[in-house]
Amino acid sequence: MINETVQASAQIYSEKARESMMHHGIPDAPQNFWIWHTYHSGANPDLGRAIDILLSNRREFTDQTNEEIFELLGTAREHQVIRETTQRVAATLDALMRFIDEAGAGVSSYNKKLSGLSKQVVAGKPLPGLSNILMSETRTIEHQSELLQQRLAIDDDQSVA
Numbered sequence: 001m002i003n004e005t006v007q008a009s010a011q012i013y014s015e016k017a018r019e020s021m022m023h024h025g026i027p028d029a030p031q032n033f034w035i036w037h038t039y040h041s042g043a044n045p046d047l048g049r050a051i052d053i054l055l056s057n058r059r060e061f062t063d064q065t066n067e068e069i070f071e072l073l074g075t076a077r078e079h080q081v082i083r084e085t086t087q088r089v090a091a092t093l094d095a096l097m098r099f100i101d102e103a104g105a106g107v108s109s110y111n112k113k114l115s116g117l118s119k120q121v122v123a124g125k126p127l128p129g130l131s132n133i134l135m136s137e138t139r140t141i142e143h144q145s146e147l148l149q150q151r152l153a154i155d156d157d158q159s160v161a
Helices: 002-023 030-041 045-056 063-073 076-122 130-160
Strands: none
Touching: 002 030, 030 045, 030 063, 030 076, 045 063, 076 130
């Protein structure tokens, strides 16, 4: 029950943070999200007062303003957690892009071979062992797909840890 309450509260704070950021034209960035999530949760009274003052004075939330708020009111631990999380997300995205590139190269090669075989069939050329060639190429692409799935599963397990 407590976990459900905490999760529901976190969801509400997250939604309010996103709404505030959109309303004030603040870019999506981990430190900006932290500022507004913390503001709406009330977890840091000093941050709340600073934001309230800026809002009452109708100050624009520029990149510099957001950075100053974060530097002044975020703790060293929060800074470290956000930096580490950002680095893990970037590394995961890099790995995912490499996996997608590899999969795309395999599919492209498969398509070229099928296209070549198709042209030969349409031209009426005899293709000894056509079914063997198709089966071999299909097994190759299946194997590449399985490897990609395994790598993504391993990478997903590592990103959760």
